[in-house]
Amino acid sequence: MDQRKQIPGFAIPELSAVLGISAKDLLSRKHLTPTDGSSLAPAVWFKLRDTRLGDSDREFVGLVRRLGFSMAQLEEITNTRSASSWDAIAQTVSSKIDRSAPPALQGREAASHFRSIANLQHGQTGIGELIRPRLRQSGLVVIESPISKSSLEGCCFEIGADEDKRPCVFANSFKSTWFRRNEIILHEVCHAIFDLANDPVSLDFINEGDSPTIPEERARAFSQECLVPRSVIVHYANQLGIKWNELTMEQLARLVAETHAEQRLVLRAAHGNGMITDDLLARYSAYDCTAVLRAISLHMLTTREYMKSLAAEMPKWIARNRTTALGTRRLRLPAGYVKQVIDATNSGEISIGKAAEMLMMDRYTFLERFGDSVMEPALV
Amino acid sequence: MIPGKPANPLLIIFDTSVLLQLIVTDQLSLLRYLKAEYKVQSAIATAVEAEALQILTTIPRFMGRQEQLKKALSNGTIIRLDQPSLGELLGTGVDALLRQIDSEGLRLHLRVDRGEAYTHAAAGVLGVPVATNDITAVNRLLRDGEDLPRPILRFWDFMVFGHQVAQLDGASCDKVRQKMATIGEGLPPCFTGRGFNAGLPEFYARLVDGQAPMIGALNPEGQLDQRQVLHRR
Numbered sequence: 285m286d287q288r289k290q291i292p293g294f295a296i297p298e299l300s301a302v303l304g305i306s307a308k309d310l311l312s313r314k315h316l317t318p319t320d321g322s323s324l325a326p327a328v329w330f331k332l333r334d335t336r337l338g339d340s341d342r343e344f345v346g347l348v349r350r351l352g353f354s355m356a357q358l359e360e361i362t363n364t365r366s367a368s369s370w371d372a373i374a375q376t377v378s379s380k381i382d383r384s385a386p387p388a389l390q391g392r393e394a395a396s397h398f399r400s401i402a403n404l405q406h407g408q409t410g411i412g413e414l415i416r417p418r419l420r421q422s423g424l425v426v427i428e429s430p431i432s433k434s435s436l437e438g439c440c441f442e443i444g445a446d447e448d449k450r451p452c453v454f455a456n457s458f459k460s461t462w463f464r465r466n467e468i469i470l471h472e473v474c475h476a477i478f479d480l481a482n483d484p485v486s487l488d489f490i491n492e493g494d495s496p497t498i499p500e501e502r503a504r505a506f507s508q509e510c511l512v513p514r515s516v517i518v519h520y521a522n523q524l525g526i527k528w529n530e531l532t533m534e535q536l537a538r539l540v541a542e543t544h545a546e547q548r549l550v551l552r553a554a555h556g557n558g559m560i561t562d563d564l565l566a567r568y569s570a571y572d573c574t575a576v577l578r579a580i581s582l583h584m585l586t587t588r589e590y591m592k593s594l595a596a597e598m599p600k601w602i603a604r605n606r607t608t609a610l611g612t613r614r615l616r617l618p619a620g621y622v623k624q625v626i627d628a629t630n631s632g633e634i635s636i637g638k639a640a641e642m643l644m645m646d647r648y649t650f651l652e653r654f655g656d657s658v659m660e661p662a663l664v
Numbered sequence: 665m666i667p668g669k670p671a672n673p674l675l676i677i678f679d680t681s682v683l684l685q686l687i688v689t690d691q692l693s694l695l696r697y698l699k700a701e702y703k704v705q706s707a708i709a710t711a712v713e714a715e716a717l718q719i720l721t722t723i724p725r726f727m728g729r730q731e732q733l734k735k736a737l738s739n740g741t742i743i744r745l746d747q748p749s750l751g752e753l754l755g756t757g758v759d760a761l762l763r764q765i766d767s768e769g770l771r772l773h774l775r776v777d778r779g780e781a782y783t784h785a786a787a788g789v790l791g792v793p794v795a796t797n798d799i800t801a802v803n804r805l806l807r808d809g810e811d812l813p814r815p816i817l818r819f820w821d822f823m824v825f826g827h828q829v830a831q832l833d834g835a836s837c838d839k840v841r842q843k844m845a846t847i848g849e850g851l852p853p854c855f856t857g858r859g860f861n862a863g864l865p866e867f868y869a870r871l872v873d874g875q876a877p878m879i880g881a882l883n884p885e886g887q888l889d890q891r892q893v894l895h896r897r
Contacts, residue, residue: 293766294711294778361774635801637680637777646715647681647777648723659800 301353301444302346304328327484328441336489341436343613345485347644348427348452350610351617352443354642355425356450358624361633370423370450373401374477381478387498391474391505398477399510408519411511412466412544412583419469420620423450424476428465429616430458437492438468440475441485451476456490457616462583462590463546467507474506475499511545512553521559528559531568537576544583547573605653608644617643629658672894674753675707676817677745677787679796680715680779683708685819685849687716687732688725689840694826696741701829703897705753706742709769709782713737713744716779725847745786764789775808776801787813793892795822797850802888815870815890820852824864825871828879834861 291299291310300307304326332342358364377397381390398404402418404411419426425443436456443452453472455465468488475486479499486499520542521528526535539550548569555565577584606617622643629639636658640650651658676698678686686692695706708716713733720730736742743749745765751758768785769778776784780801787794788811795817796802805812815821823840826832832840838860844851854866868881874893884890 292710292714294709294769294773294782297770297773357774629800632800632804632807633775635776635780635798635804637780637798637801638775638804641777646719646723648719648725 298350298353301356302349304349331483331485331487334487336435337487338434340431340613341434343611344429344431344434344454344615345439345441347610347613347615348425348454349441349443350644351427351615351621352425352450352452354644355621356444356448358621358628358634358642362624362628369421373398373422376401377477387501388505390478391502391507392509394474394477394502395470395506395509396513398473398506399513404510408516410516410542410544412462415466415469417620419453419473420618424473425450425452425618426469427452427454427615427618428457428469429454429614431456432458434458435489435491436487437490438472438488439486440472440480442480451480461546463540463544463549466511466544467546467549470507470510471503473510474503478502508545508549508553508556512543512550514553514557516543517550517553517557517559528554529564531560531564533571533573534576536568536571537573537580540573540577541581541583547571610644615644626654626657670893670895672702672704672897673792673892674703675705675790675792677783677790677792677794678706678708678712678742679783679794679798679801680712680719681797682795682817682819682822683712683716683733683742684719684726685797685844686822687720687729688847688849689843690732691822691826691832691840692732692736692741694822694831695736697826697829697831698894699741701896702894704894707745707749707786708742709745709765709779709786711769711778711782715777725849745782761789772805772810775804784810784812793817795819814888815892816888817871817892818852820855820867821869821871823860824867824869824880825873827860827864828869828876829873830876834864 296307296310299305300310303310328345329342332345377394380397381394383390385393399411402422404414404418406414416426434456437460438453438455440451440453442449444450453469453476455468455472457465460468471488472486475483479486483499488500517539520526520539524535524538524542526539536547536550540547543550545553551560551565551568554560555562560568574584582590606619606622607614608617609615625634625639625642628634629636634642636650637647639654639658640647643650645653686695698704698706716733717730720726720728720733733742737744743753745762747758747762750762754761765782765786768789769782772781772785775781780796780798783794783796784801784805786792791813793813793815797818802812802816823832823837827834827837841851841855841860845856852863852867854863856863864880866881868884868889869879870888870890871892871894872878874895
């Protein structure tokens with residue numbers, strides 16, 4: 285017998301979901317060493333060996349996959365499984381696209397179908413505020429959390445056990461704006477629709493430049509067309525009385541605020557739709573709209589400032605207390621998920637200890653943070 | 665065993681909550697006393713050991729006391745519910761019991777946390793009492809129709825038992841009460857805002873010695889108020 289300690293039975297299901305290794309393989313005492321030198325790392329972790337990723341990125345993915353395990357459990361407890369809805373959306377969009385068409389065209393067409401199927405058509409107005417709730421309703425896991433020492437801007441990978449896999453899209457919120465993340469999230473959504481079946485992880489890095497691959501080209505066009513299709517930009521240009529060759533900084537800030545897309549994307553859309561020339565694109569790209577935008581849009585506030593502005597009308601835990609940690613890695617949990625856990629506790633579906641476990645904290649921290657929102661545990 | 669005396673339970677299985685309170689109030693000696701005088705072995709699931717050690721190293725009110733748990737595990741005051749310890753206690757057939765505990769624990773883990781799940785699973789499979797303070801887990805499992813062995817012992821059942829068998833005087837119990845209040849651990853209503861001796865007549869003890877004079881409330885108050893009577897061996 286070898287000297288390795290056996291993994292305790294209670295840890296197996298969770299480890300299996302996080303590592304992507306079956307419970308059977310985890311319990312196996314055989315040394316699985318391939319003779320040809322190939323790696324036995326599960327596909328997701330094999331891909332995460334990318335040299336541009338650091339330990340913090342990998343730990344973060346592990347943390348999110350752990351969250352996915354709890355989310356699946358919560359859905360099972362509350363009978364609210366929704367992953368199938370996402371599968372249907374992704375399949376419908378994907379099946380309507382001609383894969384031999386130019387990737388940018390694929391992206392634009394897919395975006396048009398996606399806006400309609402995912403219920404993101406919202407007149408001709410910006411959809412930034414709808415993206416997250418609509419995606420989550422369809423069963424996609426959306427996480428925005430800061431990873432400071434990382435060049436990762438967004439990624440997409442599968443979480444959950446075999447029978448309940450679902451895509452998770454992640455946007456790094458460190459030194460990023462809400463407008464920017466709208467694009468990142470939709471970019472990753474495109475990867476979730478088209479690429480996840482063949483590639484277990486899609487990684488997008490800050491300042492990556494224009495990578496000339498089909499998936500990247502398609503995802504870029506998809507996010508642009510989802511956020512600022514021609515109809516939306518024309519609508520706001522008319523409403524704001526914009527003359528494209530005399531665009532002011534204030535007008536550009538207003539366009540950003542209304543379309544919910546960052547300056548660079550708005551200008552790229554205007555340029556792509558023939559509204560501005562190369563010269564105007566260069567000139568308007570040099571505008572610094574930050575100050576004006578901060579004055580007219582709450583979304584330009586930092587996450588902390590934004591949450592603070594909501595704190596008066598929402599429970600305290602939404603603005604604070606949502607950051608959990610596993611080891612040294614921290615993760616800001618989605619507010620909707622935290623609320624579901626608290627609701628399940630109050631309705632007696634799970635114990636306080638289970639609620640704490642689902643939020644990846646101990647029961648003492650849970651009660652300290654959410655004691656006001658849940659019934660205090662009485663003694664037996 | 666002395667003929668005519670009902671058998672004591674072989675084990676009492678502790679959840680994290682009671683275990684941590686025994687540690688933070690320095691009362692693990694009561695578990696040694698239970699073992700020595702009544703042949704009742706204290707035990708924890710490995711999931712509880714992991715959770716307790718994590719809390720003992722991270723939560724300020726418990727921090728720095730992990731050595732107490734390690735020592736109690738190494739000197740046999742508390743045993744882990746694993747093959748070697750249970751094998752020694754129960755003899756053959758332990759592997760099947762452990763598999764059953766694992767499978768039950770996995771099932772219960774959907775509704776209650778890991779420590780709670782494996783503690784109640786073990787108690788159910790082995791038919792021995794559980795020590796836990798967490799009413800939300802107990803309620804959750806009872807609502808699901810789980811058959812939880814009774815009685816369900818609380819931290820204060822051990823204190824009152826210690827007092828009944830003269831291992832703890834009233835002043836020591838009150839010190840424990842004050843310590844618990846200071847660190848923000850919940851107290852039963854009868855001990856909240858009043859001394860131990862004042863509250864004792866209202867506390868229905870679920871763990872008692874069959875020979876020592878009875879103390880505490882005479883009548884049960886809640887449906888979980890059932891007694892485990894122990895006899896010296």
